[in-house]
Amino acid sequence: MPESIPELEALVGKLSADIELQKDVLKQLERSKSAAQRQLNATRDPLTCLPLEISSEIFFQCLPPGPLHPRPGARTPPLLLLNICNSWTDIALYTPALWSSIYLDFPGVQVLQSWLERARNHALTISLTRSLNRNIGAIVARYAEQLKHLEIYDDDLKLGSLIAIGSFPCLETLTIGCLPDDEEDLNDFSLAQILGLLKCLAPNLVECTFHNISTYFDHTTLEVLMLPRLRYLKFGEPTDLRTLDSVEILPYLTLPALETLFLPMIGVANQVLLTFLERSSAPLQKLVLAGNDSTFVELEDCLRLASSLESLELYTNRITVVHDLLAALANSPTNLLPNIRCLKIQQFPTLDVPSYPIILRLLTLRRTQIVSFTLRGSSRKFGKLSQLKPSSEVRDGLRQLAAGGMEIYIGSEGQNLMSF
Known part of the structure; x- marks a missing residue:
């Protein structure tokens, strides 16, 4: 056993060198273990053995169905897919369709930025709820040429700042307004602002x-x-007459390709629609x-x-209008709405059945020609429906018409009097 100071210093130096060497060996073993574990995971995971286009499609099917857009969250796809293993992370990052749609309900600038970067050149769908501000707007403007669908719900929306974003030449669908729980606090805009939005923001809507x-x-x-x-x-929700939007804009629009129109008629003269x-001379369907x-x-x-x-769907509390409409259709089978296939009438607040x-x-x-006929009352409290x-x-x-394939519903929300 060394006793002198030089000998002890030499021993400490040698042991330190041996420790560093063993640390390097340990690191190498850890790297080898990680590589072996990844190889084992890949062997056990059949997804990583598939062609990228197939595994990407499987990941894409993990997204919410229908009109729902992915919401950033560590426990929901596509972000969830980044946290499983390296192979899944690689697949997710090489699948731009996973990141082409986003629902953002907070001002997450960095989240939106990184999300859209992963989408690369894919067409984009962006839904913003109470999250539109100058910084978010700047990011949206950066991807203007890729934006295909834009949805904005904000109870303090400023159209001026939205128009300032610029033009979206590829935008096909636009939804703006307040959330349902904000219906008592409507956004109030001038006609010039609305027309400017449609003209400048989305010329190909x-x-x-x-x-x-x-x-x-x-x-x-x-x-x-x-x-x-x-x-x-579409203006508003026809099932709730209290929240129907104002449509003073209609006299300032010409829509030659219009096929579907949701229109509140409260305070709107028929001459405006006429x-x-x-x-427009549109092929309205x-x-x-x-x-x-x-x-x-x-x-x-x-x-006419x-x-x-x-x-044709009619939501009304004018019973005489319902009676006259049905009588006119019965008396003019070829002159009035000759191509009608679906006729739905929703009465407020009760059900009143015209002459059967x-x-x-x-x-x-x-x-x-008619495949579906509905005459429904909004309330479930009709007393003796019988x-x-x-x-x-x-x-x-x-009953014979129903047996021939026609759908017939006359009754309340919960009971069809025509249940044969």
């Missing part, structure tokens, strides 16, 4: 939805705006009217202009 948007005229000189590709236009239909407070005579001119209609013989006559005369049932003769006639 195909679908547009305004929810809980109120408009006002600010005495600015306005020109009629033509959107040649717009096929779908003039719009005449000006579906029309949803809510809260009509005019007579059927005023509405009839509009319906929309001869291409295949689907008129309904039977209407459906019999148009049995080769008193509203038709006579046995009418019931037999409706």
Whole structure:
């Protein structure tokens, strides 16, 4: 055993060198173990043995179905897929479709930035809820040419800042408004702002939805705006008459390609709709009217202009309008809505059944074209619904139509009086 200071220093130096050597050996063993573990995981995981296009498609099927967009979260895909193993991380990062859609409900600038970078050149769908600010807007503007679908819900939305983002030449669908729980606090915009948004932001728009948007005229000189590709236009939810949006914008739009229109008629003159239909000459296929407070005579001119209609939905508390509409359709099987296939009438607040013989006559005369007929009351509290049932003769006639394939629903939200 060394006793002198030099000998002890030499021994300490040698032991230190041996320790460092063993540390290097240990690190090498750990790296070898990790590599072997990855190889073992890859051997055990059949997903990593598949071609990239197949494994990518499997990952893509993990995303929420339908219109739901992925929300950033460590426990939900696609971010969840990054935390399983290195192989899965590689697959997820080499699958841009996984990152092409995002739902953001907080001002996560870095999250949105990294998310869209992973999407590369893929078409983008962005849904923002109470998260649009200047920094978020700058990121969205950076990907303007890739943006295909944009949805913004904010109870303090400033259209000026949105227009300042720039133009989105590939944008096909646009939804702006307040969330359902914000319905008492509508966004209030001038007509010039709305028209400027449509003209500057999305010249090639195909679908547009305004929810809980109120408009006002600010005495600015306005020109009629033509959107040649717009096929779908919706204002509000027709099932809730309290939150229907204002549609003063309609006189300033020409939509020659329009196929579907959801329109609140509260405070809107039929002449406005009539003039719009005449000006656009659109191949309208579906029309949803809510809260009509005019007579059927005023509405009839509009319906005659929309001869291409295949689907008509009417949400109203005017019982006389319902009666007159059904009678006119029964008496004019070829002149009024000759192409109608689906007819739905939602009454507020109760159910009032017109003459059953008129309904039977209407459906019999148009049995080769009408595939679905609905006359529904919004309330479930109708008392004795059995008193509203038709006579046995009418019931037999409706039963024959149903046996031929026609869907017939007359009743409350929870009970169909035509349950054969």
